[in-house]
Amino acid sequence: MVMDEDECLHRYGLHPVGVGLDEVRELLGVHIRLERQAQGHGDTELMKLCCVQLFNAASPDDVLLIWKAKSASMDADCSIDIQLLCGSGLAGTKAHLLSQRQPEAEAALQRLLDCEKAGDFEDFSVEGHSSRYAAYYTS
DSSP, X not given: OOOOHHHHHHHHOSSOOXXXXXXXXXXXXXXXXXXXXXXXXXXXXXXXXXXXXXXXXXXXXXXXXXXXXXXSOHHHHHHSOGGXXXXXXXXXXXXXXXXXXXXHHHHHHHHHHHHHHTTTTTTOOHHHHHHHHHHHHHO
């Protein structure tokens, strides 16, 4: 599946549903693999858009996929905001990660806790972040 950021935004919008969500997940997976092979091989801006789309879908099942995208490389880590893990809210995301028995979930939870402690989640709301991303992608 070859697609750039503009095409992905046009095809799925910021709130994909159904098959569109599955295709966004697939596209993100492809770029995670490319980025892990060598930094710069994946399209980190497209990866960020996919993460925003998954954030807006608010499924806890996508948290680890978004974490894999964020942790694919240094560029991806800088491009993909930590808040994008929290489409179902900070408390819900932390609870979900606590329930997982995977090293990736533990790493994601620790980063969330560190970022929360550093103030990165002050005034965080799902609605507020969704609105900011909508303004960013429609300007």
